Amino acid sequence: MAFPVIGGTQESGYNIDNSLRFNNPDDPNLSKTFSSAGNRKTFTISAWVKRGLMNDDHALIGQGGTGSNPRGLIFFDNVLRFTNNTSGSITDTDVITNAKTRDSSAWYHVVAAVDTTQSTAADRVKLYINGVHQTSLATATYPDQNFDMNWNNNVLHTVGRYPANDAYHMDGYISEFYFIDGTQYAASNFGETNDNGVWIPKDASGDLTFGTNGFYMEFKQTGTGTDASGMGADTSGNDNHFAVNNLAATDVTVDTPTNNFCTLNALNNFEGATLSEGNTKAVTPAGSQNGLVPATMGVQNGKWYWEVKVPTTNYVAVGIIADDKLDKAYLTGANSSTRIVKGDDGTKFSSNSSGGNYMAAYEGSILQVALNLDDGEITFGAGGSWANGSGLTNQTFATSTPAYTDLNSSSDFTNKFILPVVSDENQGTSDTFEMNFGNPSHSISSGNSDANGYGNFEYAVPSGYYALCTKNLAEYG
Numbered sequence: 163m164a165f166p167v168i169g170g171t172q173e174s175g176y177n178i179d180n181s182l183r184f185n186n187p188d189d190p191n192l193s194k195t196f197s198s199a200g201n202r203k204t205f206t207i208s209a210w211v212k213r214g215l216m217n218d219d220h221a222l223i224g225q226g227g228t229g230s231n232p233r234g235l236i237f238f239d240n241v242l243r244f245t246n247n248t249s250g251s252i253t254d255t256d257v258i259t260n261a262k263t264r265d266s267s268a269w270y271h272v273v274a275a276v277d278t279t280q281s282t283a284a285d286r287v288k289l290y291i292n293g294v295h296q297t298s299l300a301t302a303t304y305p306d307q308n309f310d311m312n313w314n315n316n317v318l319h320t321v322g323r324y325p326a327n328d329a330y331h332m333d334g335y336i337s338e339f340y341f342i343d344g345t346q347y348a349a350s351n352f353g354e355t356n357d358n359g360v361w362i363p364k365d366a367s368g369d370l371t372f373g374t375n376g377f378y379m380e381f382k383q384t385g386t387g388t389d390a391s392g393m394g395a396d397t398s399g400n401d402n403h404f405a406v407n408n409l410a411a412t413d414v415t416v417d418t419p420t421n422n423f424c425t426l427n428a429l430n431n432f433e434g435a436t437l438s439e440g441n442t443k444a445v446t447p448a449g450s451q452n453g454l455v456p457a458t459m460g461v462q463n464g465k466w467y468w469e470v471k472v473p474t475t476n477y478v479a480v481g482i483i484a485d486d487k488l489d490k491a492y493l494t495g496a497n498s499s500t501r502i503v504k505g506d507d508g509t510k511f512s513s514n515s516s517g518g519n520y521m522a523a524y525e526g527s528i529l530q531v532a533l534n535l536d537d538g539e540i541t542f543g544a545g546g547s548w549a550n551g552s553g554l555t556n557q558t559f560a561t562s563t564p565a566y567t568d569l570n571s572s573s574d575f576t577n578k579f580i581l582p583v584v585s586d587e588n589q590g591t592s593d594t595f596e597m598n599f600g601n602p603s604h605s606i607s608s609g610n611s612d613a614n615g616y617g618n619f620e621y622a623v624p625s626g627y628y629a630l631c632t633k634n635l636a637e638y639g
Contacts, residue, residue, distance in 0.1 A: 224330065261298070
């Protein structure tokens with residue numbers, strides 16, 4: 163059984179291959195100034211978004227270049243907000259939902275559908291979240307009828323930030339980005355409800371009229387040019403390609419609305435680690451008392467593989483934790499429902515005591531983790547080899563020794579969900595972890611996927627083991 167991931171992928175006939183990861187501190191964005199204005203009264207914005215950090219406001223797309231008032235489709239205080247101010251400092255349009263978007267493990271579908279020619283004010287701006295028209299609003303300031311917005315004007319438009327004042331930098335993942343010039347579409351033009359009542363994407367591009375300035379970004383390319391090979395490529399047929407700013411090829415990921423990958427859990431980060439790179443990187447603060455950061459996906463059966471790049475050389479530890487210990491009282495130290503291996507000396511550690519020398523020190527390397535819940539084992543390796551159980555890392559996986567074999571018998575784990583976890587095991591030091599559940603933010607020199615073709619790993623995935631993503635969870639979890 164798999165730990166539930168709300169907003170995760172569900173099986174459908176339509177699969178999305180890629181998303182683009184935005185890391186807030188880097189000021190990542192895609193930018194374009196249209197050569198001429200399109201329809202400034204009627205347009206639609208649609209995208210799937212998996213949020214990273216929740217403590218800042220993030221723009222999905224913004225427009226304009228001067229002025230202090232926001233002009234964008236923004237995640238504002240964890241709600242969805244659409245704004246416009248065509249001139250000066252007067253905000254003529256401001257629609258804010260009451261619904262919260264604060265699940266960092268979930269993919270959300272958001273739509274802003276605008277048509278100022280509508281006679282009913284509430285029909286001039288419609289916001290949708292996961293297919294539901296948001297009628298419960300915190301703020302509802304609608305434009306005048308037939309009002310020309312600054313949207314779709316020949317001004318700067320930026321995906322992933324708000325142009326004015328260099329603000330509202332996006333943090334997380336964006337997939338399936340549509341901008342429609344001249345038509346107010348509903349969310350049902352881009353998604354549908356499956357047999358389980360869950361909102362999922364559908365293949366929409368062939369059924370849409372994009373208009374002159376419309377574009378469709380699939381994020382399949384890894385280039386940095388403003389062309390069909392760039393990350394900001396428009397595949398609608400309009401060739402409205404966007405310039406690429408502060409993004410790299412590693413930001414094109416396989417974490418998508420139809421195959422949601424595991425990340426670190428921003429909502430269980432009680433000791434204040436700094437998360438970044440779409441919650442695949444953690445830096446623990448100096449002074450943290452053995453703070454642990456768990457992942458977003460837990461399992462009770464199956465065989466699972468992930469990697470952790472550990473560039474620091476302090477006191478790191480990597481392993482697993484039971485879901486009933488995901489509270490601050492237990493995240494301040496090792497406990498009986500944790501099985502970890504320390505990086506500075508390769509010793510096992512659980513129940514607040516050392517389990518002896520297991521593998522070579524792995525700090526400054528890439529750690530491999532193979533969790534086998536069919537047999538109740540977890541095995542570790544580093545640098546492409548696996549542990550021998552007595553202090554060396556020099557085995558193939560077939561000849562390796564598990565660190566722990568009690569996961570199916572110990573009351574610490576039976577009938578509980580087991581999650582990956584990273585930990586700073588020494589108060590006063592700061593440590594860095596770069597997670598790879600198949601969606602790495604760091605460069606991979608070789609590239610290996612599991613037997614289903616999912617994930618991108620540095621080292622070969624052991625036979626029968628799989629990446630922690632929702633397609634694999636649906637099959638093996």
